[in-house]
Amino acid sequence: MATTSNLSFLLYLTLIATSLYFADSQSFIGVNYGQVADNLPPPDATANLLKSTSIGKVRLYGADPAIIKALANSGIGITIGAANGDIPSLASDQNSATQWVNSNVLPYYPASNITLITVGNEVMTSGDNGLISQLVPAIQNVQNALNSVSLGGNIKVSSVHSMAVLTQSDPPSSGSFDPNLKNTLKQLLEFQKENKAPFTINPYPFFAYQSDPRSETLAFCLFQPNSGRVDSGNGKLYTNMFDAQVDAVHSALSGMGFEDIEIVVAETGWPTRGDNNEVGPSVENAKSYNGNLITHLRSLVGTPLMPGKSIDTYIFALYDEDLKPGAGSERAFGLYKTDLSVAYDVGLDKSSQKVNKLKSLFFY
Numbered sequence: 001m002a003t004t005s006n007l008s009f010l011l012y013l014t015l016i017a018t019s020l021y022f023a024d025s026q027s028f029i030g031v032n033y034g035q036v037a038d039n040l041p042p043p044d045a046t047a048n049l050l051k052s053t054s055i056g057k058v059r060l061y062g063a064d065p066a067i068i069k070a071l072a073n074s075g076i077g078i079t080i081g082a083a084n085g086d087i088p089s090l091a092s093d094q095n096s097a098t099q100w101v102n103s104n105v106l107p108y109y110p111a112s113n114i115t116l117i118t119v120g121n122e123v124m125t126s127g128d129n130g131l132i133s134q135l136v137p138a139i140q141n142v143q144n145a146l147n148s149v150s151l152g153g154n155i156k157v158s159s160v161h162s163m164a165v166l167t168q169s170d171p172p173s174s175g176s177f178d179p180n181l182k183n184t185l186k187q188l189l190e191f192q193k194e195n196k197a198p199f200t201i202n203p204y205p206f207f208a209y210q211s212d213p214r215s216e217t218l219a220f221c222l223f224q225p226n227s228g229r230v231d232s233g234n235g236k237l238y239t240n241m242f243d244a245q246v247d248a249v250h251s252a253l254s255g256m257g258f259e260d261i262e263i264v265v266a267e268t269g270w271p272t273r274g275d276n277n278e279v280g281p282s283v284e285n286a287k288s289y290n291g292n293l294i295t296h297l298r299s300l301v302g303t304p305l306m307p308g309k310s311i312d313t314y315i316f317a318l319y320d321e322d323l324k325p326g327a328g329s330e331r332a333f334g335l336y337k338t339d340l341s342v343a344y345d346v347g348l349d350k351s352s353q354k355v356n357k358l359k360s361l362f363f364y
């Protein structure tokens, strides 16, 4: 009897702790705010929408002052980005990096909670060797600029990579980086280790499914019941593609001696629509992927190689971006419509979580 009641008491505490936690914003759930669109809501409306959800951080591709200001005093973490085109001047001229920080960070911080600056997007896989060689110097100069105003410890500097920086990712234990990129990556990772900056990467199970469109692959990609995949290298069982991709990155980092660097998922998502020749886009699949991903993150179960912690993850994207070029799916990743209603419900709304909290207490 004593054991049962102890167990019940533990369960009760867990329920309360979990539900209180859920009622707040969750720093490990982020969203990408892409702005390649002509129909986006005003910045204040977007800020209010974000505040009504448990989304704890937002990533901007640039440093739009209107949205940065609108997020002031919200506590929401903000990632801002320096464009690939800014890299040559940031790398060659310390003043240029200082100017960048002076105009994009100092006017807003700390009221606006800027936590990360990403210098460049998918530069390592751009094929532009000139740009690749300037990446680390650019990051270093932005860091110097932050250090000189004593913000070096508060705001981290990183760069976002596509999964194509790995030439090997299956099974996850065999994950390794493109040998041609290793020299630059080594400099980058040494910098990141020293400055405790995260390695930011864009895993997309959606694209993995496109290259292997079988129904068991779809279930594996959508976190739905499936027989799983055993990693032949270490015997670990994978039940979803997200974990497999993130662990492949972990293995690649370990292979270079940098397993302690935090991995942050800068983008992942699933489109609701696409062209006729694209397999996988649908509201149902998008809702499964993002809804199950959020549940997975909230469970704090982690991945087979990094158990017990949630990977900070920015979902792509907040809204559809109607002016994005490329395949139809590129314009259809939004969690919300531009009239601020949900495109499909994935349980991010704070009030829906409070209902769940009451339910869980009631049913106890």
Ligand SMILES: *[C@@H]1O[C@H](CO)[C@@H](O)[C@H](O)[C@H]1NC(C)=O
Pocket: 027, 056, 057, 074, 075, 076, 077, 078, 113, 115
């Ligand atoms: C800023 O955002 C980060 C990441 O979401 C969070 O951990 C931190 O508590 C926030 N800071 C403030 C002052 O709200």
